[in-house]
Amino acid sequence: MTERSHPRPTRAVVIGGSIAGMLAAAAVKDHVDRVEILETHEIPAGPEPRAGVPQAAHFHILLSGGADAVDDLLPGAVGRLLAAGAHRVPMTTNMIMYSPEGWYRRWKRDSHHLIAASRDLTDFVVREHVLKAPNVTVRPLTRVTALLGDARRITGVRVREAGGAESEVTADLVVDASGRASRTPRWLAELGLGRVREDRLDSGLAYASRVYRAPVATRNWPVINIQADPRLPRAGGIVPIEDGRWHVSLMGTSGGQPTRDPDAFAPYARTLRHPVVADLLDRAEPLTDVVVTRSTVNRRYYYERLGSWPEGLVAVGDSVAAFNPVYGHGMSVAALGAVALRDRLAAAGLRTGLARQAQRAIARPVHLAWSLAVGQDIHYPTTTGGKAGFADRLLHRYVSRLSRTATGSYHVATAMTDVLTLQTSGISLLRPGVLAAAVRGPSRPQLTAPTFTPSERRLMDEADIVLSAAGG
Numbered sequence: 001m002t003e004r005s006h007p008r009p010t011r012a013v014v015i016g017g018s019i020a021g022m023l024a025a026a027a028v029k030d031h032v033d034r035v036e037i038l039e040t041h042e043i044p045a046g047p048e049p050r051a052g053v054p055q056a057a058h059f060h061i062l063l064s065g066g067a068d069a070v071d072d073l074l075p076g077a078v079g080r081l082l083a084a085g086a087h088r089v090p091m092t093t094n095m096i097m098y099s100p101e102g103w104y105r106r107w108k109r110d111s112h113h114l115i116a117a118s119r120d121l122t123d124f125v126v127r128e129h130v131l132k133a134p135n136v137t138v139r140p141l142t143r144v145t146a147l148l149g150d151a152r153r154i155t156g157v158r159v160r161e162a163g164g165a166e167s168e169v170t171a172d173l174v175v176d177a178s179g180r181a182s183r184t185p186r187w188l189a190e191l192g193l194g195r196v197r198e199d200r201l202d203s204g205l206a207y208a209s210r211v212y213r214a215p216v217a218t219r220n221w222p223v224i225n226i227q228a229d230p231r232l233p234r235a236g237g238i239v240p241i242e243d244g245r246w247h248v249s250l251m252g253t254s255g256g257q258p259t260r261d262p263d264a265f266a267p268y269a270r271t272l273r274h275p276v277v278a279d280l281l282d283r284a285e286p287l288t289d290v291v292v293t294r295s296t297v298n299r300r301y302y303y304e305r306l307g308s309w310p311e312g313l314v315a316v317g318d319s320v321a322a323f324n325p326v327y328g329h330g331m332s333v334a335a336l337g338a339v340a341l342r343d344r345l346a347a348a349g350l351r352t353g354l355a356r357q358a359q360r361a362i363a364r365p366v367h368l369a370w371s372l373a374v375g376q377d378i379h380y381p382t383t384t385g386g387k388a389g390f391a392d393r394l395l396h397r398y399v400s401r402l403s404r405t406a407t408g409s410y411h412v413a414t415a416m417t418d419v420l421t422l423q424t425s426g427i428s429l430l431r432p433g434v435l436a437a438a439v440r441g442p443s444r445p446q447l448t449a450p451t452f453t454p455s456e457r458r459l460m461d462e463a464d465i466v467l468s469a470a471g472g
């Protein structure tokens with residue numbers, strides 16, 4: 001624990017015990033005497049489904065920017081995740097990715113990676129690491145119903161336990177990590193702090209997901225990702241997860257959304273821009289029902305712009321901004337936000353101004369992920385909440401050009417994954433070398449089909465998987 005000037009023991013409370021809450025606890029644990037995480041739902045003892053994270057039924061990838069942040073906060077956590085069966089997938093070496101501009105190459109040299117695991121396993125490993133700290137505890141079945149304090153300083157929270165008993169928990173720092181349903185905007189308004197600016201942009205995307213027993217060995221099996229195109233806004237992919245399983249998610253916008261009908265799942269996969277997902281599913285055994293969600297709206301609160309911000313309150317994770325999950329940024333932004341909070345605490349401790357400074361720092365990774373998600377979604381005809389202006393269209397044309405170039409240029413592919421994995425700011429895509437490469441276009445010809453390695457083909461032969469003519 002770092003040295004502090006507080007004469008009495010200090011306490012932080014965290015609202016929400018999901019990934020942002022656990023990582024926030026990791027961020028603050030060395031800067032206060034005690035951290036208490038308050039969570040509405042039960043916390044399972046192992047890597048099991050949890051009522052607080054219904055979205056775990058859909059595949060979750062952790063991009064390298066987020067994975068590095070998790071490891072920074074909880075050294076060894078990613079190694080533990082891999083030891084428990086998660087896959088480290090080099091990008092784009094071990095990915096079969098069909099973008100609107102064509103197939104990405106599987107470059108021999110990898111630059112970035114993603115961690116592929118079930119969300120239940122990721123949450124469990126993070127939780128286990130955080131709760132090892134002797135000064136961190138979690139109180140399940142405890143809902144936070146209000147903030148204590150006034151417009152100048154938040155001094156704790158009011159809670160209701162499952163049996164209905166109400167009490168107050170005082171704290172030097174309250175971290176809101178309660179996700180998409182956060183009530184902080186309402187609580188701030190009730191304290192007289194005014195209305196927080198909120199932006200929403202909804203592409204109307206629905207997810208349908210199912211877990212399969214993989215018909216091939218999953219170690220080193222590639223992630224398959226067929227992306228949507230504004231002309232055919234349907235997407236889908238296969239993510240190899242622990243225990244020899246494939247987590248499969250299919251997505252579509254209004255008018256063409258997938259349903260929870262199990263008999264319609266594989267046929268829907270056949271309507272994507274390419275049949276490779278459907279071909280692979282032909283030989284896979286479903287292990288679960290199909291789960292559907294429409295919880296994909298991009299929603300952001302601009303806390304960092306509020307005229308005044310109370311001491312003692314910080315918000316992280318989806319409670320600040322939730323993104324269309326198709327870009328896979330939510331957990332990474334939560335992790336980067338927690339690192340930003342930890343760094344502000346390390347620099348300034350619990351001093352006056354900490355909360356405001358931390359909230360501004362948390363907004364930086366939010367801003368990058370927001371620009372990436374909204375910059376794409378605004379171009380879908382089904383999108384509500386905003387229309388593409390001239391600058392959006394210009395930027396979109398540039399990004400499409402870059403993406404086409406990336407299909408045949410390692411240099412540009414790496415520059416793009418640098419940004420997409422949240423490891424570098426979007427400005428880096430305007431570097432002279434990247435601009436010049438975009439002007440020249442791809443240096444290699446476009447691929448016309450997905451590229452499987454000889455050993456993957458052998459595995460497919462052994463499993464009787466037949467790729468249809470368009471399947472490569």
Ligand SMILES: Cc1cc2nc3c(=O)[nH]c(=O)nc-3n(C[C@H](O)[C@H](O)[C@H](O)COP(=O)(O)OP(=O)(O)OC[C@H]3O[C@@H](n4cnc5c(N)ncnc54)[C@H](O)[C@@H]3O)c2cc1C
Nearest residue numbers: 016018019020040052060061144178179317318325330331
């Ligand atoms: C379909 C789908 C697919 C996704 N895929 C990806 C992906 O591939 N990669 C990725 O990085 N992200 C993905 N995400 C996003 C990711 O799920 C979220 O960004 C992430 O869970 C945010 O974590 P969080 O802790 O902020 O919120 P949540 O995980 O939503 O957790 C909030 C927690 O707060 C608790 N809570 C709420 N209110 C209270 C209260 N008043 N008192 C006490 N506790 C409370 C809840 O019970 C819950 O446990 C996906 C999301 C969806 C919907």
